[in-house]
Amino acid sequence: MNKYYLGIDLGSTTSKAIIIDENDKIIGRGITNTRANYLVATEIARLEAIYNARFSLLKMKLEDEIEDNPEYKKYIDDVESVFQYLQFKHRLDRLSVQFQDTIKSTFDDDKKEDLSAIVTKIVDTISPKIRHEFINSNLGSKNQFFRDIVSERYNNEVNKLHKKYFDPIMLIYDKSITPVENELTDFNFGKLVAKAMEILDKKYSSLADNERTTSSLKFDREINLLKGSYKEIYNSFKDHIGFVASMDIHIADMVGTGYGRALLPFPEKSIKSEILCHAFGAHAIFPNTKTVLDIGGQDTKAIQVDRHGLVTSFHMNDRCAAGCGRYLGYIADEFSISLNELGPLALEATNEVNICSTCTVFAAAEIRELLNIGRKRTDILAGLHRAIVMRAMSLLARSGGVRNEFTFTGGVARNQAVLKYVSELVHENYGDDITINIHTDSIFMGALGGAMFARRNSKK
Amino acid sequence: MSKKVKKEKSMIIQKEMIASLFKELSTAKETGKKVVYTFVPGNISELIRAFDMLPVYPEINALQSGMRKKSRDFIRDAEKIGHSEDVCTYVKCDVGMMINGNIGPTGEKIPDPDLLLLSYTGCFTFMKWFETLERLYPGVPVALLHTPYQEAQKITPEMTEYMVKQLKEEVIPKMEKVSGKKYDEEKLKKILVNTNKVEEYMVKIFETTKNKPSPIDAYFAGVYYIGPINIGFRGTEEAVHYYEELYKEILERVEKGLGPITPEGEMKEEKFRLVVEGPPNWTHFREFWKIFYDMGAVIVASSYTKVGGVYDNGFRVNPEKPLESLAKYCMNCYTNLNLEQRVDLLSDCITNYDADGFLVNSIKSCNSFSAGQLMIMQQLERKLEIPVGFVESDLVDPRYFSYSNIKNRLESFFQMLEQRKLILGN
Numbered sequence: 001m002n003k004y005y006l007g008i009d010l011g012s013t014t015s016k017a018i019i020i021d022e023n024d025k026i027i028g029r030g031i032t033n034t035r036a037n038y039l040v041a042t043e044i045a046r047l048e049a050i051y052n053a054r055f056s057l058l059k060m061k062l063e064d065e066i067e068d069n070p071e072y073k074k075y076i077d078d079v080e081s082v083f084q085y086l087q088f089k090h091r092l093d094r095l096s097v098q099f100q101d102t103i104k105s106t107f108d109d110d111k112k113e114d115l116s117a118i119v120t121k122i123v124d125t126i127s128p129k130i131r132h133e134f135i136n137s138n139l140g141s142k143n144q145f146f147r148d149i150v151s152e153r154y155n156n157e158v159n160k161l162h163k164k165y166f167d168p169i170m171l172i173y174d175k176s177i178t179p180v181e182n183e184l185t186d187f188n189f190g191k192l193v194a195k196a197m198e199i200l201d202k203k204y205s206s207l208a209d210n211e212r213t214t215s216s217l218k219f220d221r222e223i224n225l226l227k228g229s230y231k232e233i234y235n236s237f238k239d240h241i242g243f244v245a246s247m248d249i250h251i252a253d254m255v256g257t258g259y260g261r262a263l264l265p266f267p268e269k270s271i272k273s274e275i276l277c278h279a280f281g282a283h284a285i286f287p288n289t290k291t292v293l294d295i296g297g298q299d300t301k302a303i304q305v306d307r308h309g310l311v312t313s314f315h316m317n318d319r320c321a322a323g324c325g326r327y328l329g330y331i332a333d334e335f336s337i338s339l340n341e342l343g344p345l346a347l348e349a350t351n352e353v354n355i356c357s358t359c360t361v362f363a364a365a366e367i368r369e370l371l372n373i374g375r376k377r378t379d380i381l382a383g384l385h386r387a388i389v390m391r392a393m394s395l396l397a398r399s400g401g402v403r404n405e406f407t408f409t410g411g412v413a414r415n416q417a418v419l420k421y422v423s424e425l426v427h428e429n430y431g432d433d434i435t436i437n438i439h440t441d442s443i444f445m446g447a448l449g450g451a452m453f454a455r456r457n458s459k460k
Numbered sequence: 461m462s463k464k465v466k467k468e469k470s471m472i473i474q475k476e477m478i479a480s481l482f483k484e485l486s487t488a489k490e491t492g493k494k495v496v497y498t499f500v501p502g503n504i505s506e507l508i509r510a511f512d513m514l515p516v517y518p519e520i521n522a523l524q525s526g527m528r529k530k531s532r533d534f535i536r537d538a539e540k541i542g543h544s545e546d547v548c549t550y551v552k553c554d555v556g557m558m559i560n561g562n563i564g565p566t567g568e569k570i571p572d573p574d575l576l577l578l579s580y581t582g583c584f585t586f587m588k589w590f591e592t593l594e595r596l597y598p599g600v601p602v603a604l605l606h607t608p609y610q611e612a613q614k615i616t617p618e619m620t621e622y623m624v625k626q627l628k629e630e631v632i633p634k635m636e637k638v639s640g641k642k643y644d645e646e647k648l649k650k651i652l653v654n655t656n657k658v659e660e661y662m663v664k665i666f667e668t669t670k671n672k673p674s675p676i677d678a679y680f681a682g683v684y685y686i687g688p689i690n691i692g693f694r695g696t697e698e699a700v701h702y703y704e705e706l707y708k709e710i711l712e713r714v715e716k717g718l719g720p721i722t723p724e725g726e727m728k729e730e731k732f733r734l735v736v737e738g739p740p741n742w743t744h745f746r747e748f749w750k751i752f753y754d755m756g757a758v759i760v761a762s763s764y765t766k767v768g769g770v771y772d773n774g775f776r777v778n779p780e781k782p783l784e785s786l787a788k789y790c791m792n793c794y795t796n797l798n799l800e801q802r803v804d805l806l807s808d809c810i811t812n813y814d815a816d817g818f819l820v821n822s823i824k825s826c827n828s829f830s831a832g833q834l835m836i837m838q839q840l841e842r843k844l845e846i847p848v849g850f851v852e853s854d855l856v857d858p859r860y861f862s863y864s865n866i867k868n869r870l871e872s873f874f875q876m877l878e879q880r881k882l883i884l885g886n
Contacts, residue, residue: 276875310884311872313837313847318852
């Protein structure tokens with residue numbers, strides 16, 4: 001039986017899980033932003049990683065076929081996306097019920113009916129839109145949490161209402177989202193995939209119909225191939241999927257890291273510092289790494305590693321968490337936009353402002369002042385992103401500076417504006433020759449390092 | 461297993477020495493003994509003793525208050541009368557204690573000073589500290605002994621001359637006036653003979669950490685070992701007796717292959733050997749030590765145990781040249797060394813004591829120690845290719861000790877060392 005290894009990174013903002021095989025290859029990724037206790041967070045992330053691993057194993061199993069028929073990959077990606085939608089839908093249904101419970105327990109009788117109707121209408125409006133985005137625009141691959149997806153669309157609908165409804169409707173949302181987010185549901189992989197395939201069946205068959213009627217529609221090559229052969233693929237995949245669904249993903253060993261690691265019921269050897277895990281993960285992906293910068297929810301870490309990937313020194317922010325992921329979250333709230341919109345907006349700046357204060361709370365006051373004097377949102381956001389990176393630069397300097405190569409990890413590395421300033425300031429301060437590594441799995445580096453330690457533990 | 465700390469004979473001797481000093485201090489006004497307030501780095505207690513006066517060390521009182529959990533309120537009271545949040549917490553703790561009746565660590569009152577001997581050695585705050593004391597005790601004479609910094613990494617004859625001149629023209633005349641006694645060089649020479657013996661023992665004691673396992677912890681226990689020389693006993697018979705006994709006990713431990721004694725019990729397995737830079741945190745001293753104990757980490761050398769005198773490079777007082785010796789002693793203090801010298805000293809410690817890593821405990825409110833620590837750390841990391849770690853706390857302000865932050869960083873540091881041993885050890 002194949003052995004797999006699990007790494008769990010319990011961060012301050014998100015919890016991540018990574019599953020690797022015996023060659024340190026990542027086969028499963030799971031992430032959650034639940035604020036429930038760490039055990040629930042671990043379980044949610046772990047289950048997600050296992051679902052994801054099943055899809056990876058399916059792709060690996062069909063490697064040869066996928067190579068010959070690129071549309072197969074597209075099909076599996078589509079199944080995974082719809083699979084994610086079905087999980088999402090389950091939560092959204094739960095949220096809808098929770099909304100009604102919240103209304104019942106929070107408001108006076110004379111308001112209940114009115115509010116209930118509004119909330120139901122919002123859910124009915126956003127639900128098909130989201131479905132469409134998942135099934136047709138690959139929303140699942142955008143690394144958004146349930147909360148982000150729902151709140152963005154919910155807020156849009158709230159803004160269309162009379163302003164007297166703003167407070168109660170937002171209150172209903174705020175009170176309902178957390179319990180739903182913290183709920184653990186163990187889905188039956190096989191059944192859910194079968195359902196996803198049925199939905200896709202309809203999608204592709206309608207594509208075939210559409211083509212006959214709408215000649216202007218342009219499809220990519222895979223889609224073109226798919227619509228001709230989806231039935232055939234469906235049939236030939238069914239058995240494989242059944243096999244992967246029932247396969248036992250044997251986790252031979254696991255390692256927990258991150259803020260909440262001490263709370264995990266793991267033996268001592270299975271609890272590792274996030275410093276080591278991040279460095280180990282980053283070094284595994286980019287073997288020439290000498291300096292690692294990790295910006296997470298509450299921590300910024302500057303880590304120096306030697307040629308073996310062993311940490312020689314590290315520095316972390318003390319006393320103040322300004323400049324970390326939570327700072328961005330706070331700023332997003334101040335601007336009433338979602339976290340994902342921050343970076344792209346900041347990149348649109350034409351006249352970046354200088355934000356003097358890097359205290360999260362003071363920065364909010366500074367933002368209001370700047371908005372009052374008429375500075376553009378995009379310019380202010382650019383200044384804020386720069387301020388965060390300036391803090392990271394100071395930490396890097398304290399830890400001994402940037403040595404070539406430099407690898408940037410953590411959740412904040414997903415933000416394009418942060419990347420832009422990191423790259424600018426690293427080159428400005430340490431020379432243009434510095435190679436900067438960023439990986440799509442940057443947020444998973446700690447969990448990856450953990451999984452790699454688990455594999456090595458188990459070898460002993 | 462009992463958690464009662466095992467008391468060695470030397471511990472009892474030290475306790476008695478401290479008790480007798482504070483007893484003497486508490487009755488000084490009745491016995492007519494004069495009291496000199498002075499600082500630990502560059503403390504010329506032999507000269508104070510030569511005039512039959514008694515020394516008081518405000519830093520020691522502050523750290524004692526920290527250990528006795530009294531510093532929080534003392535600091536609060538000092539802040540109430542205008543001392544800023546950023547002021548050295550030793551100063552605030554000390555001032556707070558004074559304005560609360562100046563009751564010392566043994567519960568007895570510490571007498572007001574008859575002389576403020578400001579031995580200025582590498583810490584600018586000392587000047588401001590005694591300016592504050594001058595206001596608290598109006599009319600008390602101040603003798604300033606300015607120790608020139610080892611800017612060029614060495615002590616020049618001019619520097620020694622300058623120091624001796626100050627001793628002769630400023631310090632001694634003021635001491636004569638306060639004590640009513642004439643300067644007796646023969647007496648000072650006799651005291652320095654004891655100092656010389658104490659210095660020899662100190663070196664031998666701290667060198668025992670070369671053994672594996674190390675029989676002592678040169679930081680957490682080391683601060684107790686330097687107690688007598690830092691509270692005014694350096695040239696006394698009692699000190700010679702104490703160090704003789706201590707050395708004997710340590711040699712017994714070496715012979716039996718025993719590790720250090722800690723408040724949690726004897727250290728069973730020495731997993732890591734470290735060199736530590738910076739003073740310890742006093743408010744959570746035991747919790748801090750326990751983290752190291754739990755990890756099997758022994759400190760084999762520390763810069764902090766050198767604040768009252770650096771003897772590693774061969775310096776010893778020469779009783780035949782008393783004033784010159786005192787001058788050189790002051791100039792050799794750890795905080796009076798320039799940063800390159802500190803790097804060299806620490807580098808030698810790491811190499812000679814075969815340490816696995818280097819750790820800095822940086823002090824939020826202590827500029828004289830903290831300035832340059834990052835540079836020291838980075839230079840050692842590059843020069844010796846060893847893992848280095850950095851934690852931050854404070855001397856006696858409990859508000860700046862974050863147990864979870866420190867534990868988190870130390871855990872990472874120890875895992876770094878472990879990983880390194882695992883991978884490079886084979």
